[in-house]
Amino acid sequence: MYKSFLQNFNSKVRLTEEEEAFIKNYLTPKKLRKKQYLLQETDICKFIAFVEKGALRAYSVDENGKEHIIQFALEGWTISDLYSFLTSEPATYNIDALEDSELVLISKAAHEELLQKLPKYETYFRIQITGAYIAMQKRLTSIISSPLEERYKNLTALYPTIVERVPQHMIASYMGLQPETLSRIRRKIAAKK
Amino acid sequence: MYKSFLQNFNSKVRLTEEEEAFIKNYLTPKKLRKKQYLLQETDICKFIAFVEKGALRAYSVDENGKEHIIQFALEGWTISDLYSFLTSEPATYNIDALEDSELVLISKAAHEELLQKLPKYETYFRIQITGAYIAMQKRLTSIISSPLEERYKNLTALYPTIVERVPQHMIASYMGLQPETLSRIRRKIAAKK
DNA sequence: AAAAAGCATTGACTTTGGTCAATGCTTGAG
DNA sequence: CTCAAGCATTGACCAAAGTCAATGCTTTTT
Structure with missing residues (x-):
């Protein structure tokens, strides 16, 4: 205990x-x-x-x-x-x-x-x-x-566990964004790879 | 001293x-x-x-x-x-x-x-x-x-001295905004009175 | 196992803030 | 005192994020 x-x-x-x-x-x-x-x-x-x-x-x-x-x-x-x-x-x-x-x-x-x-x-x-x-x-x-894209990358780099375990719309809320916006940012990041 | x-x-x-x-x-x-x-x-x-x-x-x-x-x-x-x-x-x-x-x-x-x-x-x-x-x-x-307008009102309410003594474009920077944007928000607030 | 709720994504459109450029005012340095 | 720099404001335009609505998954609940 x-x-x-x-x-x-x-x-x-x-x-x-x-x-x-x-x-x-x-x-x-x-x-x-x-x-x-x-x-x-x-x-x-x-x-x-x-x-x-x-x-x-x-x-x-x-x-x-x-x-x-x-x-x-x-x-x-x-x-x-x-x-x-x-x-x-x-x-x-x-x-x-x-x-x-x-x-x-x-x-x-x-x-x-x-x-x-x-x-x-x-x-x-x-x-x-x-x-x-x-x-x-x-x-x-x-x-x-920082621009949004950086902020999200940063967050995943710094706290990967949070991003894994927490639903995405809550990550959006934590970043002060709408879920749709975060979804679009993720798509943009994925496209670049 | x-x-x-x-x-x-x-x-x-x-x-x-x-x-x-x-x-x-x-x-x-x-x-x-x-x-x-x-x-x-x-x-x-x-x-x-x-x-x-x-x-x-x-x-x-x-x-x-x-x-x-x-x-x-x-x-x-x-x-x-x-x-x-x-x-x-x-x-x-x-x-x-x-x-x-x-x-x-x-x-x-x-x-x-x-x-x-x-x-x-x-x-x-x-x-x-x-x-x-x-x-x-x-x-x-x-x-x-909070929406921007609230944020600015809040800031002036909480730290009037800062808003008085510091140039406006620095207040904008502190809020993460462009000076033009803050100027427009101030105009909008002023219009409502 | 079926139904319901929660979630992420996408598209079309609107709203908001950023960018660029110009103006006039104030402040400060020489 | 004069000229330059800094500053706030405004307008026109552009880019980014929000809103609304629909779709298809996945997870929970019953």
Whole structure:
């Protein structure tokens, strides 16, 4: 239990056995069926979720009812509505499972206590969020500066697993496109080979 | 000296006088003239810069020589090429001054020593980067899910100072648009009032 | 096994943003 | 003070992405 989470933690900040045992007290396992919600808009986000197994997405819904995916999380990734989590304001994102999934949840209380009591947890969190920041900055840069074709190639190069496992119309949504447009871009790329 | 930086720090993590004095040893002041570079692509980014006064931008340049602004930093904000800073790989962004500016630099060595020696620094950094992450996520969400008009209104509502102080074609670049397009959007908004 | 739902693709057409060129205004350097 | 450069705006035209509708697969559900 928590194997993948602890492995991820140790790869960033080395823990002793006692520390591992200590942390386990603050973790909660959770299983989700495909299509099940982990978080719904207007709920208050009470956890950070680490994906042990499976796949999730975070998305917002606009006035026209259209979904816009802002993040995927596969094995080894973390997902949450951080703003809601930290401020206790209602969430602006929905999070649900794209496949049957196994998660490790860190509740808000657990998060705060761990920050207090285990400096290594703060270090782990800092490293995680810094990595997430850099990854998102790259995504943003690619959006404002690369042509669509590049962006799609980039995405498949960087996250081949996501492109394989996730339906194409969700990839389109993640890129801010209509499914038809992505389909046409793929055709164009295929034609060039 | 360092007044605004220390004030910002204290607002997030309260420091004693001794701690303040201690931190000052790790800081370097720097003045930049308008248009001067703080960092050029292919350099290795050796610092995090806190803006005491003035305005800067970070941008990338594409194959066609076009600039794409990925961040502005006014008073109280922090700017850097974090990826380059943390990995010592060549920077992918340029950073220069939009106005005469006064900065506080934290070198890589200083950053690492402060993380080691002063737990409050790690806390400060964690809070900063978390805030930056959330802000960027909002920007990203707005890009993939809102129509242009909304995005511009949002930007002026959220960062009126930036829109006032920065030339319009740079705002366009920040939004991933041509200057002409932004001009037309502004006209459209103005017409509705 | 049959029916239904979800998905990717394609075509025709519309809308939106980009490109190119010109104008007039403001700012800054010499 | 003058001239050049930078900037915002507009118009005419072009290219790219969105919309709507239809088709044929595949996957789920019953």
